[in-house]
Amino acid sequence: MNVSPLLVVAATTLVTLVAAAAVPRFRRPGSLAHATPVGIVVGIAASVALDALDIWTAAAYVAVVTFVAAGIAVLRVGEGRAVVRRARTRLLFGVPWGSLLAAGGVVAFYLFAQFGAQNPRSPLVVPFVSWSYFYPFGTVTAAFAHASLGHVTGNVIATLALAPLAEYAFSHFPTDRGASAFSSWRTNPYVRAFVLFPLGVLVVGLLTAVFSWGATIGFSGVVFAFAGFALVRYPLATVLAVSAREVISLLWTVIRDPIVFASASPSFSPPWWAGIAVQGHMFGFLIGAVLASVLVMRRDNRPSAARIWFGAVLLASSMSLWAVWWYGAVDDFVLYRAAGVLLVATLAIILTVVVRADDRTLVRDVSTRKAAFAVLLLPVVTMSLVAVPVNVTTVADADLPGDPVEIRGYEVTYAEDVTNERVAGVDFPYFAAATNVSASGVIVANEDRQIWTEQVSAGELGFYGDRSVKVGGVGWTERVTVHRRGWVASGGSAVYNVYVVPPDGDSRHVFASExxxxxxxxxxxxxxxxxxxxxxxxxxxxxxxxxxxxxxxxxxxxxxxxxxxxxxxxxxxxxxxxxxxxxxxxxxxxx
Structure with missing residues (x-):
């Protein structure tokens, strides 16, 4: 069913009238009369563009336009105008250019470097993961690559919500008394907006990839750095920005799926928290908090203890910094929720003490502020030191069982109850049990790239029967399909075979169950x-x-x-x- 042009004209005219009524410059006799033809013209133009769409898709666009128009109108009235004026005192033309560049760069990397432009829902992932320091390409690209369309969408939305606050605190214009814009390249607002802030984002992204524990992928470490930076300077506004993230996410899903039909059906998925790189998130958050603490100390503009405490607790809870987990048995995971809540409380206390500490002498030349800052810096240094032995591991001796399919250095096969060579490669005294993790499923390995990963679990393959994995590198990608076929003995267990089909090749039998x-x-x-x-x-x-x-x-x-x-x-x-x-x-x- 196509949407009626009359419906689009009416809806767009209504939006224009609402915005016109709220904007001060329209508040004079006859202003609404002048605004009405504008709304009709805009509505007619919109109807031409949307006439081919179904009514629900058109309704989604009208809803989003209504949200945006109402928001713009509110920003032109009363306190909204004051907010805009304050933004222009810190941001070039009131626009967070660096945040937009960061979000655009992440989207561009996903769409083009990961071959997402061909199929955005099925990107190339494996070569862009930070597998090891001996695979520098993955380390450099991991923070800017993503595992799926939902992954990149979530991080871009969070960036648009949180990064502008961090950029506002950073400021395009100098904030020191007596300093003037354009007096040097450091105070040049164009340099700060288009060079220094994006460069800072790039550096933080590299730090989160270099010092995260084990194989990671995604921009979320940088997103948490934005959150940590903004929280220390504007705690309540940061909590509000997290809520704004949910609104932006809602508008995006409305555009993508304006109406959803669902029914009860079986599904296979690990618990949502098992996909969180909690250490990477915490490291990024602390990096942002450390940088903001330096800024706050230098400018001596500190928020209250109550704002820091409640802001830190609310933000860390809503952004799941409490989700501390580890591997259990095959397809099992363990969530340490109590330890996670204790972690959030400790983090809130540390941030409060750091921000509110003063220059009173504690011991000799050590002030309270320096001591508190050292306490905040300690976990960052500790995590970095732990990351080094974790990330220098190799998988050179990890031979895959059976007869794996080989594609330009990659090996793909299926195995059960084999040692996870990526986790087992980390050798920590007294933690042998934690690193002795087995893997069952579709295994992808590449000795040259230090890759060893369970790409599809045995449970997932058993649930769906057919799965595929992508391998590749810069400029090329190949898809390998894996099939499971089986019979179930009456009163007994399933008996199955697994076959791997290389691109342009014959099916190869790689596993037989008992x-x-x-x-x-x-x-x-x-x-x-x-x-x-x-x-x-x-x-x-x-x-x-x-x-x-x-x-x-x-x-x-x-x-x-x-x-x-x-x-x-x-x-x-x-x-x-x-x-x-x-x-x-x-x-x-x-x-």
């Missing part, structure tokens, strides 16, 4: 389902000894072995003995 015996007994015999050799067979057992075996018959066919007749009926296999017939196996199903 066999499983069906519960029913027929004619004094039991039936075992087997996956040896890449196919599926039925073994007839008497007294736990194999009497005879046969391949599972084709659809609507029969086969005989060990005195039993096996009948295939669609996805089920029955064993017949005399007048007795029982189901012994059924084909595995996937979502």
């Amino acid at each position: 066999s499983s015996t069906a519960d029913p007994r027929i004619g004094g015999r039991k039936v075992r389902v087997d996956a040896a050799g890449g196919g599926f067979g039925l073994e007839v057992l008497r007294n736990d000894s194999v009497v005879e075996s046969v391949q599972i018959p084709g659809e609507n066919e029969t086969a005989m072995a060990g005195g039993l007749t096996f009948v295939r009926n669609g996805t089920r296999v029955y064993a017949e003995y005399g007048n007795t017939s029982v189901q012994v196996a059924s084909e595995e199903t996937y979502e």
Whole structure:
């Protein structure tokens, strides 16, 4: 159903009238009359652009325009005008240019460097991860690459909400008394807006990649640095910006999916907190807090203790800095929620003490302020020192089992209960149990790039049946498809084979699970389902000894072995003995 032009004209005219009524310059006789033709013209133009869209998509655009127009109108009235004036005293033309450049750079990297322009929902990820210091390309690109469209969208929205506050605190114009703009390159607002602030973002991004523990990817470390920087200077405004992030996210989802239909259905996904790089987030947050603390001390413009405390608690809680987790068994994860809450409380206390500390002497030449700043700096230094041995690990001796598919240095295979070479490569005294983590699923390795990762878990492949992974590098990408096919013994477990299909190649069998015996007994015999050799067979057992075996018959066919007749009926296999017939196996199903 196409949207009516009349509907668009009416909605856009209404938005224009609301904005005109709120803006002071329109507050004079006849102003609304002058505004009405403008609204109609804009509405007609919008109707031409939106006439081909369905009514819900058009409604989404009208809703977003309404939000933006109302926001602009509010900023032109009363306190809103004061906010705009204050922004112009700090930002060039009142615009956070550096924040926009940072967000645009992240989007451009995703769309072009990660081949997202071809399919934004399926980017190339593996080569852009910070696997090791011995793979510098990944270390340099990790902070600016992303794992999915949702990942980059979330970080860009958070950047647009939080970075302007940090840029406002940084200021395009000099804030020192007596200093004037354009007196030097350091005080030049254009240099500060288009060079110094973006350069600072770049440096912080590199720091979060270099000193994060293990393989990381994403701009979120920098986002948390924005949050930490803004919080120390403007705690309550930062909390408000986090709420604004949710509004921006809502508007974006409204444009993408103006109406959603959903129904109950099974799904497979790890817990949401298992995907959080909490150490990277904390490191970025502390980097931002340290930089802002230096700025606050130099300018001697400190917020109150109450604002810092409540702002830190609210921001750290809402941005999930409490989500401390680690690996459990296969496809299991452990969340240390109590430790995370204690971490948030400790962080709030430290920030409050650092910001409110004064220059009173504590010990000899050490002031209270210096001591508090050292306490804040200590976890940053500690995390950095821990990151070095973690990130110098290599996977040179990590041979993949079976017959992996090889593509220009990459190896792709499937394995179960093998040592996670990436985690095991970290050797910390007294923490051997924590680093002795097994992996089961689709494994991707590249010795030259120091890559070893469980790209698709065994549980995910078992749920969907078919998954694919992308490997590649600068200027090239290849897709490898993995299939799982299996049968479930009646009363027993699934028996399955896994096949890897290289690009432009034949399917390769890489894994066979253990066999499983069906519960029913027929004619004094039991039936075992087997996956040896890449196919599926039925073994007839008497007294736990194999009497005879046969391949599972084709659809609507029969086969005989060990005195039993096996009948295939669609996805089920029955064993017949005399007048007795029982189901012994059924084909595995996937979502």
